[in-house]
Amino acid sequence: MGGLMRRPTIMDIARAAGVSKGAVSYALNGRPGVSQETRERILAIAHDLGWAPSSTARALSPGGRVGAFGLVIDRPARFLGVEPFFMQLVSGIEAELAATDTDLLLQVTDDRKAEAGVYRRWFAERRVDGVIIVDLRVDDPRVALVEEMPLPAVVLGGPQGGGSLSCLYTDDASSVREVVHYLAALGHRRVVRVAGPDEFVHTRDRTRAFEAAAAEAGLPGAVTVHADYTGESGARTTRRLLARADRPTALVYDNDLMAVAGLGVAREMGVDVPGQLSIVAWDDSVLCRLVHPALTAVARDVVAGGREVARMLAEAVQGKSVGSRETVRGELQPRGSTGPLTG
Amino acid sequence: MGGLMRRPTIMDIARAAGVSKGAVSYALNGRPGVSQETRERILAIAHDLGWAPSSTARALSPGGRVGAFGLVIDRPARFLGVEPFFMQLVSGIEAELAATDTDLLLQVTDDRKAEAGVYRRWFAERRVDGVIIVDLRVDDPRVALVEEMPLPAVVLGGPQGGGSLSCLYTDDASSVREVVHYLAALGHRRVVRVAGPDEFVHTRDRTRAFEAAAAEAGLPGAVTVHADYTGESGARTTRRLLARADRPTALVYDNDLMAVAGLGVAREMGVDVPGQLSIVAWDDSVLCRLVHPALTAVARDVVAGGREVARMLAEAVQGKSVGSRETVRGELQPRGSTGPLTG
DNA sequence: CATCGCCGCTTAACCGGTTCAGTATTCGAG
DNA sequence: CTCGAATACTGAACCGGTTAAGCGGCGATG
Structure with a gap:
């Protein structure tokens, strides 16, 4: 089994099927322009060859998506480690993303200037289709930044201070x-x-x-x-x-x-x-x-919040108008650490 | 300031500088082929335009790097959140990556089949230049998988069971x-x-x-x-x-x-x-x-381990032979929870 | 003075997809 | 039987970079 084989391209499929590159593209993307029979033949060949679309090539086409969302977490390493919130959030986001062939770029930074720099770079280098903003601050410069670029974004928090961005907020x-x-x-x-x-x-x-x-x-x-x-x-x-x-x-x-x-x-x-x-x-x-x-x-339910925010960003990236949404509010869970004063 | 402006490309720079695309590429990458004077003019224009290379376009060229490493963590969401180890590891990895314009793709999965699928997809879609393998298991199928593709990889753990892959291990x-x-x-x-x-x-x-x-x-x-x-x-x-x-x-x-x-x-x-x-x-x-x-x-020092493993993978991706390395061993930190038996 | 070689640049191909414009064939309607 | 339109494709351009090959002009060399 060819471990060292070159990754198959649509050109390989085209040759095997005896059709043109364009026809293969139509077939693989479920668009009209090829007969049912040819479509099936192409799909079968693609499957046999173990073909998968090159994300970089696909992203290069006009209007192409990169297939990645970005999340910047701005907390020093040593106490980030113990903060359960973020890992749960990440789990939720990825649970949602797994279905849509989108990846998550995670960046952990130490200071806010660096954080803004990451957004700028991700946009300029075309690394992500959109970003999730957490830990919203008062007069947060990130909001203006992504609005200006413009880079699709959803804020976890707000809705005050979220500007024109969609927010997922709790009461x-x-x-x-x-x-x-x-x-x-x-x-x-x-x-x-x-x-x-x-x-x-x-x-x-x-x-x-x-x-x-x-x-x-x-x-x-x-x-x-x-x-x-x-x-x-x-x-x-x-x-x-x-x-x-x-x-x-x-x-x-x-x-x-x-x-x-x-x-x-x-x-x-x-x-x-x-x-x-x-x-x-x-x-x-x-x-x-x-x-x-x-x-x-x-x-x-932080995991559910992560799922929801990922879903919202996916819609925003597709150009849909998302608006802000409210997520379920926190429920008080009484346990042993609270009670009436004794003695 | 043009928020809605198209991202500048090297073609824009070329036009502004009155030279060809190729010359701009040579200048921006510090390769010979342009005079010092032209090089500086091009760099100045690129800076003024706020140009940054499109990672997708760059990756598409033969031999091009994607500029991303992948890390899969295979633990259910609810107890992942509280495990400080991973976030510290991620922090360390990113501290090292920040300098090299490389991003980290993080994936959290629930089961091992899914984990292997992620590696396969990342390779097929050309999403990452290499991966970091953690939580090495006995007869780990991931080792054979990345060896076969082949996808550059470094194992955090081992060295037993790491196959031909480079390992960063502790005593x-x-x-x-x-x-x-x-x-x-x-x-x-x-x-x-x-x-x-x-x-x-x-x-x-x-x-x-x-x-x-x-x-x-x-x-x-x-x-x-x-x-x-x-x-x-x-x-x-x-x-x-x-x-x-x-x-x-x-x-x-x-x-x-x-x-x-x-x-x-x-x-x-x-x-x-x-x-x-x-x-x-x-x-x-x-x-x-x-x-x-x-x-x-x-x-x-998990953060330091993360840095080291990222450095090793960067070298492996560049085709260097890395070999396995040992990291500092854990130090016993005596505190209040240990002591002689009393009564 | 002819020639060689290097410098500084241009041209064009290429990476792997998407998509638009055009073309040959088939089919139904008049 | 003819015309128009839909169908099934092909060819080529394009996205934004990298890079091999080519080419004119100049200085050094024999």
Whole structure:
């Protein structure tokens, strides 16, 4: 079996079938212009030869697609590794892409300038048909950039700040409200939220919702403090909060990683969870169920979100007008880390 | 600024410079055939126009590179998300690739047949210049597959089972020995290793080394049990082991995720760590430092490994003979989860 | 002074597809 | 029987690069 054989081209098929290149192209793409009989003969030969279209040649034709989407993740390597969110997102995207013969180009960068550079390069070199934008920031320059090129794009987040781009967004506000009322009902009065950086659109949305819900539930002491999603920052922040005289009785974290770190700190400081402190995580992953007590969390279906965003981008690339869509909101998953104060 | 402008081509540059396409190509690629003066003029125009080579066109030329490497990860979505190893690996690979204008195609699949299909498709469609193979299995069919096509490839693992492919491997055996002797020195006699699936080459290597080291250290009760890297399986296995009458006093896990799960189980069962049970994790990530007590772990520099494997593949793609290389072995990082038995 | 060889460039072919314009053949309608 | 149109194809251009071959002009060499 010819391992070293040249990849077959449509010209090889044409010769074998005794027809022209063009006829083969029509046959293989299911377009009119060849008889049923010839079409079948060509398809059979293509199959026998193990032919597959050269993605590069196909992309070169006017109007041709490259068959790849791009995703840039802008987080330093060492804490990216533990963030379950992204891998789940990638899994979801690829589950959808697998059916459409599209590949995913993943790029992990350290800083935002580099990130913009990647989009520019992907566009200029014609590497991707479209990109997915995550971690939308306030006044995000990437939005203007892809709008200008223009490069088809879908934003996971928004819809505020997404400009003219299609967004796939969640109603975080109502999840926040659910969490706040849940904690209030358990008797908590001093609730602190350990959030991600303020520059992210979703962080601000949640902060606004958190303040509104706290006012609604009569929790005057509810405040938001900012960390950076890393376990280290979660631990540091928690340590500071628990050392205060009027230490909070409930902490709401913006991701699961900081919540796990917070739990470790509480244990280290001898603060009983949930007896003296309740902990809620945002983004439910295996992590929340591994630790003891298991963490109460706001569970979102990230994989499904990945699928949906990939589907939207596929439509956008085909020139369809996609618009923005809302995905299912996070559900509060009560577990052992929350409860009424005891003693 | 022309957002809607067509991407500039070398033909545009040629017209602006008043020379032919070929001259522009020579100039842009730093090859002889144009005068220094013309070369500089062409480069200036290219820069002004914001030109970048079309990767698809370039790849189409005989001998042309696509400018992309492929990586297939074969783990179901839900526990992939939490496995820090892969994201760190990806970060390392991309850190190296960034300099060479090469992109990474990432594919996450659910089963092995699909994985082989991805390699086949990538080759047939000419999507990648080479691939990185991870999670090498015993009699791995992927090795024969890429050898036959042939598709340049580098194996992360081996070198046994890597066939004629270049491998980047670690001396796991000596790390295993270090762990075993460390535990023996602490006074442990009943040491159990919770390993990954037996089908992985590195699992078998470690198992063999574990048995040898245990014999050497005089630990007759040292055995290996198999789990599947997920937190669930780690928890289940730990629960079973700790329920035994002659329960082990030390557990060595093949990844950090199972170790964290094991710690949670111990806590849940009222087994004090490290007073009654010592825990060692393989692969050190933030996870190990988040929990309390922090986990003693065998720390490997996965990011550096990613860089190295990318570098090797780049050389292999250029036709250089690469050979196999050894990367730095894991270092035991003692932390709070290990110690002598108390009471 | 004729010749050789190199420099600097142009021309054209090629990579592997897609697609448009044109052509020969068949078929139905008038 | 003739005309028009649909059918089934062919030939060639095109996408945006790379590269081998060719070619005029110039300087060095014999």
